[in-house]
Amino acid sequence: MEFTTIKGFRDILPDEISYWQFLENEARKLFEVYGFKEIRTPILEKTELFKRSIGQETDIVSKEMYTFQDSKGRSLSLRPEATASVVRAYIQNRLYQKGGIQKLYSIGPMFRHERPQKGRFRQFHQINVEEFGDPGPITDAEQIIMIMELFNRIGLSDDLSLNINSLGCPRCRPSFREKLKSYLENKREELCSDCKRRSELNPLRVFDCKVESCKKTLQDAPIILDFLCEDCKEHFSSVQKLLNEFGIEFVVNPGLVRGLDYYTRTAFEVLTEELGAQNAIAGGGRYDGLVKLLGGPDHPAIGFAIGMERTIELLRKKRRIDERSPDLFIAALGEEARKIAFSNAIRLRKKGIWVEMEYEDKGLKAQMRRADKLNSKKVLIIGEEEIKKKNAILRDMRTGEQKEIDLNRIEVEI
Numbered sequence: 432m433e434f435t436t437i438k439g440f441r442d443i444l445p446d447e448i449s450y451w452q453f454l455e456n457e458a459r460k461l462f463e464v465y466g467f468k469e470i471r472t473p474i475l476e477k478t479e480l481f482k483r484s485i486g487q488e489t490d491i492v493s494k495e496m497y498t499f500q501d502s503k504g505r506s507l508s509l510r511p512e513a514t515a516s517v518v519r520a521y522i523q524n525r526l527y528q529k530g531g532i533q534k535l536y537s538i539g540p541m542f543r544h545e546r547p548q549k550g551r552f553r554q555f556h557q558i559n560v561e562e563f564g565d566p567g568p569i570t571d572a573e574q575i576i577m578i579m580e581l582f583n584r585i586g587l588s589d590d591l592s593l594n595i596n597s598l599g600c601p602r603c604r605p606s607f608r609e610k611l612k613s614y615l616e617n618k619r620e621e622l623c624s625d626c627k628r629r630s631e632l633n634p635l636r637v638f639d640c641k642v643e644s645c646k647k648t649l650q651d652a653p654i655i656l657d658f659l660c661e662d663c664k665e666h667f668s669s670v671q672k673l674l675n676e677f678g679i680e681f682v683v684n685p686g687l688v689r690g691l692d693y694y695t696r697t698a699f700e701v702l703t704e705e706l707g708a709q710n711a712i713a714g715g716g717r718y719d720g721l722v723k724l725l726g727g728p729d730h731p732a733i734g735f736a737i738g739m740e741r742t743i744e745l746l747r748k749k750r751r752i753d754e755r756s757p758d759l760f761i762a763a764l765g766e767e768a769r770k771i772a773f774s775n776a777i778r779l780r781k782k783g784i785w786v787e788m789e790y791e792d793k794g795l796k797a798q799m800r801r802a803d804k805l806n807s808k809k810v811l812i813i814g815e816e817e818i819k820k821k822n823a824i825l826r827d828m829r830t831g832e833q834k835e836i837d838l839n840r841i842e843v844e845i
């Protein structure tokens with residue numbers, strides 16, 4: 432019997448790991464200069480946490496969660512996203528008592544039982560950013576500037592577009608909701624069965640529908656931007672002004688509602704045309720009411736998540752990120768030379784030099800072939816003659832140059 436991964440889950444193999452590490456490293460470096468610190472939360476949480484924060488009527492909660500009961504009958508779920516968990520951790524660990532702004536990021540797997548397709552998996556990874564404590568538009572703009580800078584640094588900025596919208600606040604959204612609801616009631620016959628249900632329970636979700644007839648029905652629907660209260664309007668216009676000031680291009684898309692219920696005010700998505708139907712590579716926004724909703728203080732918050740699989744797929748299309756290769760391959764000829772090679776390998780690795788060697792008794796040709804395959808930058812040849820002179824031959828594999836060196840001076844020479 433051969434065991435394989437389950438549907439929608441996959442191995443990330445050594446061949447592609449250089450892309451993953453590159454993306455993670457660039458994100459960490461950038462987030463740190465913006466003052467973000469890493470947080471790691473559990474993958475498993477109480478189901479209720481996700482129901483309360485993401486929303487009962489969202490696709491994520493109503494059909495995509497991996498939920499099961501443990502032996503005590505408690506309902507647990509694999510996290511479908513990170514925001515709910517980070518907010519829980521913020522409240523549970525009283526991070527707000529530290530005062531000021533809390534800036535957190537995390538990287539890890541998420542789980543959604545969606546129909547797998549290109550760019551859509553059941554286990555996928557996100558780079559996730561959350562910031563607590565600042566209600567102002569500068570923070571919104573700053574996060575958007577930061578995420579676009581990350582895409583710029585990794586060389587993807589030409590392939591992406593930024594969509595933004597404002598989803599209003601509890602003061603102005605209800606009137607939009609009512610207006611949308613009555614619009615949808617009149618168009619009920621044109622809606623798919625999912626949207627018929629959504630239009631009653633959570634009408635904003637209709638904007639997420641992928642069914643063509645529903646999309647068409649929405650073309651003349653009321654838009655949230657016409658319903659924003661003065662404060663939300665001003666907030667949104669300040670965000671746009673700042674983005675313009677810093678040369679960030681964007682499109683205001685009033686149909687952008689995000690698939691999670693906790694958002695307020697600014698919402699944004701980074702899209703690409705290169706990946707087919709799964710075109711969102713990142714998304715986020717403000718969620719000023721969530722900390723309080725989950726039992727914490729009334730603290731505003733904003734964040735985003737980058738889909739790593741999609742970003743990496745795009746990276747692989749656009750550029751090559753070379754795998755690391757050994758600094759040195761030691762080709763030893765004969766038992767005695769192998770012993771010397773081995774102790775030198777251990778010594779050099781302590782100094783941070785990547786050394787490979789052959790442990791079996793093989794000829795020079797075979798060893799050179801292996802050094803070549805490993806793409807080693809240099810090869811050190813140690814034979815009987817060389818041992819007598821306490822010397823070795825160092826060959827530069829790029830230029831083909833060779834020279835005799837003192838065995839004690841290897842690290843200086845490379």
Ligand code: HAM
Pocket residue numbers: 511512513514543545550551552553554555556557559560561690691711712713714715716733734735736737738739740741
């Ligand atoms: P989201 O839009 O649900 O937001 O997910 C963010 C990104 O994760 C998407 O743009 C996409 O790139 C990636 N993604 C989502 N589902 C899948 C999947 N099945 N397979 C592959 N990639 C996927 C959130 O999760 C929010 N928690 C973001 C946020 C953080 N908002 C505030 N803070």
